[in-house]
Amino acid sequence: MVKLEMHLTKKQYNSLEGLAYWIANLHYIKERYGRNEPELETCRKTIELCCFPDLDALQVPFWVQNCVICWAENWRAYKETYFYNFLESKNIFVDRKDT
Secondary structure, eight states: OOOOEEEEEHHHHHHHHHHHHHHOOOHHHHHOTTTTTTTTHHHHHHHIIIIIIHHHHHTHHHHHHHHHHHHHHHHHHHSSSSOOOOOOOTEEEEOOOOO
């Protein structure tokens, strides 16, 4: 069995962190205020028009993006776990020397 592993640049990490924030925010708003909250559209547009194009331009694999999305959908886990630690648990590492 092949073990997936990814080494992120700082820019890739920052973009994934932004994606995680917006996904967690989206699901928090849905739970707290319902599916008719107008702010949901802002979250969706930000994710669709800002986060995904940035991640694609930085060549972040879809499996990494999906991993972050699945984790951040549980906004409580997002609040309770350091993003860096979550990534390491999924064999996604940040190259610290990259600026």
